Amino acid sequence: MFRKFVRTRSISVAKYTLLVSCCLMLTLHAFAQYPGYKSVTDLAAFKKQFAVESAKVQSITSDFVQQKELLALTETITSSGKFWFKRSNRVRIDYTKPFTYRMVMNGDKMMVKDDQKESRINVKSNKLFQQVNKIMIDCVQGTILDSKDFTTRVFENDKTYLLEMTPVSKTLKEFFQTIVLSVEKKDYSVKSIDMNEPSGDKTTITFSNKVLNAQVADEVFAL
Amino acid sequence: MKFLHCSIALLLFAACASDYKARKPVANDKACAEKIKPTGIKTAWYTTHIDVIGKHISGLLLVKQMPDSSKRVVFTNEAGVTFLDFEFRADGSFQVKQVIKQLDKKAVVQLLRKDFELMLGIPFRKGVYEAWQMNDERYFGVPQKKETAYFITGADCASLRRIELGSKRKKKVTVEMWGNNLTTPDSVKVKHYTFNMVIGLKKIER
Numbered sequence: 138m139f140r141k142f143v144r145t146r147s148i149s150v151a152k153y154t155l156l157v158s159c160c161l162m163l164t165l166h167a168f169a170q171y172p173g174y175k176s177v178t179d180l181a182a183f184k185k186q187f188a189v190e191s192a193k194v195q196s197i198t199s200d201f202v203q204q205k206e207l208l209a210l211t212e213t214i215t216s217s218g219k220f221w222f223k224r225s226n227r228v229r230i231d232y233t234k235p236f237t238y239r240m241v242m243n244g245d246k247m248m249v250k251d252d253q254k255e256s257r258i259n260v261k262s263n264k265l266f267q268q269v270n271k272i273m274i275d276c277v278q279g280t281i282l283d284s285k286d287f288t289t290r291v292f293e294n295d296k297t298y299l300l301e302m303t304p305v306s307k308t309l310k311e312f313f314q315t316i317v318l319s320v321e322k323k324d325y326s327v328k329s330i331d332m333n334e335p336s337g338d339k340t341t342i343t344f345s346n347k348v349l350n351a352q353v354a355d356e357v358f359a360l
Numbered sequence: 361m362k363f364l365h366c367s368i369a370l371l372l373f374a375a376c377a378s379d380y381k382a383r384k385p386v387a388n389d390k391a392c393a394e395k396i397k398p399t400g401i402k403t404a405w406y407t408t409h410i411d412v413i414g415k416h417i418s419g420l421l422l423v424k425q426m427p428d429s430s431k432r433v434v435f436t437n438e439a440g441v442t443f444l445d446f447e448f449r450a451d452g453s454f455q456v457k458q459v460i461k462q463l464d465k466k467a468v469v470q471l472l473r474k475d476f477e478l479m480l481g482i483p484f485r486k487g488v489y490e491a492w493q494m495n496d497e498r499y500f501g502v503p504q505k506k507e508t509a510y511f512i513t514g515a516d517c518a519s520l521r522r523i524e525l526g527s528k529r530k531k532k533v534t535v536e537m538w539g540n541n542l543t544t545p546d547s548v549k550v551k552h553y554t555f556n557m558v559i560g561l562k563k564i565e566r
Contacts, residue, residue, distance in 0.1 A: 205440040235564045236407045238438040251418040340440030
């Protein structure tokens with residue numbers, strides 16, 4: 138009887154120790170991954186607040202710098218350009234240096250223009266385009282936390298929230314290991330987007346000179 | 361009706377005519393071959409356009425010479441997502457390091473592999489050539505499995521005019537490069553002749 142008690146007790150203690158160790162390791166992992174950040178525990182409250190604050194952003198005009206790092210090849214390519222968003226569902230990205238490329242998303246339609254050709258795409262006819270379009274729009278208009286395409290963990294420091302999104306679907310997992318959104322606490326606008334690929338390569342888009350809620354003409358998103 | 365028959369016969373004749381009929385074997389001018397032999401692109405980023413059977417794809421292409429003498433070719437879209445990463449090793453072997461599902465078809469991989477191998481000058485590494493003269497051009501060829509890879513210069517052996525891949529009778533692919541330094545050319549055009557496909561590269565100045 139005693140032996141049985143001791144054994145049960147030992148198993149419980151072991152389980153408890155394991156659980157605590159796991160929690161500790163996960164916390165340490167989060168800290169190790171994002172130094173200076175702690176986990177947001179009340180995710181539901183954060184989601185609610187995030188949705189309310191993001192909804193106040195009707196438009197964004199911003200510059201951006203994009204850095205693509207190829208880890209194994211020790212190569213980085215930096216490009217830059219201009220970004221526009223207008224609620225709802227309208228995004229335009231113009232790459233201006235060192236190449237020109239335009240991408241306009243307007244509802245279910247998309248236009249891409251390189252230095253040779255303009256192509257119009259109905260994103261409804263292409264599942265991958267549909268997903269990429271949705272991710273981009275969800276990220277900037279603050280609805281990404283409701284997306285069923287990702288599981289999300291949220292971290293914070295005194296100025297920034299980090300939203301770490303892990304794809305659920307096999308299609309997205311092929312392209313991204315995680316997408317990490319850095320969101321400013323002062324106005325809930327996106328400061329940067331890190332797209333981490335399964336190979337270890339990474340693309341970071343950093344926004345600067347952001348202007349929120351200024352007048353942006355509908356023609357900016359003409360297809 | 362007679363005209364139609366004649367037209368079909370003419371078309372068939374044209375289709376069967378060899379692109380290399382007028383080619384004459386000549387002595388291999390080793391000095392010229394060594395001077396013109398393409399050593400391939402070393403390390404550079406390019407904006408890239410691929411037009412294939414009515415479809416247009418654009419993106420960025422990185423060619424990178426690695427410290428172990430292998431070469432890597434990586435194609436990404438403008439937003440940074442990697443579509444493919446091919447490794448061409450110094451011993452001639454090839455490995456697909458990464459390819460997205462949409463491009464992961466044997467025919468597509470082999471087609472791009474051959475095009476990139478021409479751009480990288482891989483068929484000419486061994487340096488065993490046969491030589492021909494056609495019109496005002498000198499052809500230096502290296503037999504491949506079913507085809508021959510050529511590099512072509514003028515009669516004066518002044519510069520590389522193009523790289524070409526052909527079967528016994530037909531020209532299949534040409535690679536033209538422009539710029540002062542052909543190890544990092546300013547622009548490259550890869551054109552297929554057996555179906556409608558063109559790859560255009562323009563160097564990105566960083």
